[in-house]
Amino acid sequence: MNDVRVRFAPSPTGFFHIGGARTALFNWLYARHTGGTFVLRIEDTDRERNTEEALRVILEGMRWLGMDWDEGPEKGGAYGPYFQSQRAEIYREYLDKLKAVDRVYEKDGAVYFRLEGERYTAYDEYKKCEVEKVRATPQVIDDRIRGRVERAEEQDFVLFRRNGEPVFHFVNVVDDLTMGITHVIRGEDHLSNTSKHCELFKAFGVEPPVFAHIPLILKGSGPGKMSKRDSGSLVEEYQRRRFVPEAVRNYLCLLGWSPKDDREKMEIDEIIRLFDLPAINSNNARFDEKKLSFLNAAYLREMPTERFMKEAWDYLVGERALTERGVDVEAWGEEEQRYFETVMSLCQEKVRSIEDLPDFVAYFFTEDYSFDEKAGKKVLKKGDPKARLTEMRGALEKLDSFAEDELEATVAALAAESGAGTGEYIHPTRLALSGTNVGPSFYGLLRVLGRERVLSRLDRFLSRLSA
């Protein structure tokens, strides 16, 4: 451990926003890169919400994305408490420090911070009223991402509300100061606030920490930054939709940061090794769900089979995705579980997301699968599907083994005999067996369904064709 101390300070609102997750991630990466300390601090000053549940959303989201913290909730640490709601005494104490150097005053029951400089009144076009302004010395921020930024605060600001509670700017600075935070990595939306924070740090007689303002994540389409109402903006959503957390994390890393070569899908250890503050971009990034899906599909394909099976089981059985599709999983025994695994290992390379899986595999588990009309039309319009299917059924019936190479040889022999292409056998058969023209490898499909299912489904389909 060296002396780098960074923090993520979410407010438990009940949501874990993807922008917040990315801020947390950059802090976490920087801590891990430098061997420093990652602090999780909860800004729970708003007591009305069910903080228990709201906190859980954040902690679980953090864990889901693979971010562990060195100090904070459930962990403790030497700089606690890590909940703002438990730090009132510290805030009092630091208010006294400002009083001692005569930098605060009361007005309308609230406590204000007093800027130093010449005062004048001016009409404020934004607030639509006369306000008292101050010609304060500009604060110079040496931002690690943006370089030198200069901004002067021009109005005194509130530190404690009339109800006695401290405001964000104050607690944020006091917490960073008392927790020994060395680097503040946060969204660019805080850049303009930084002059306030610098004023406070200096009033306390300390040097401000190093700042690094990271770019914002903009909506996938339309103007403005991503907000919790936008689709795809909540970490919970990706958890619920069973995205691969590594894929989401990898995608988030790429929003504003890159390894400077052409790599994109990367191991987290490698990202940690390469991550650094100056390597972060300064321009905002638009959220691209398509690219996230692409990465998710790539992670899914390359996932160890056992893990894929577990993910699939949790969703299809655990969360009743198959039950909803009419499959009686309650009645499953050991044999069905083995069958499930066989199906999954056949389908892993084909499916793009766990979310797509139920519809992709439902016909393996029920005889009551639906037929895709469009696929049906397309497949049945050429050649003589009924004849091909009849030949197919006859040939399959005689086969003792449903090994893939034997199946393949059988179809090849049929095609050679009739002069029709293999496709004329394959496509209608797939349709008959699965109701669709999309699916896993054909011979794998036959092998996994097995002789009994295949023959009965073919019979059923053939009699439908005759009707």
Added chain:
RNA sequence: GUCCCCUUCGUCUAGCCCGGUCCAGGACACCAGGUUUUCAUCCUGGCGACAGGGGUUCGAAUCCCCUAGGGGACGCCA
């Protein structure tokens, strides 16, 4: 309105700090072709950008200025 930040393909980005190797590279998406039994994967190719204008320079995506556009802040929200 004021202040701050930003500006390379539709999107994410490399290149910019240390001007020439960039008629700008990669990825997603899209389109076409190939492989494959379908779909997907995979492979090949295509489409597609230095916001605009001024400088500086022999030479600018790279340095400077202006304009435009985008984003953010301006709460007794965090």
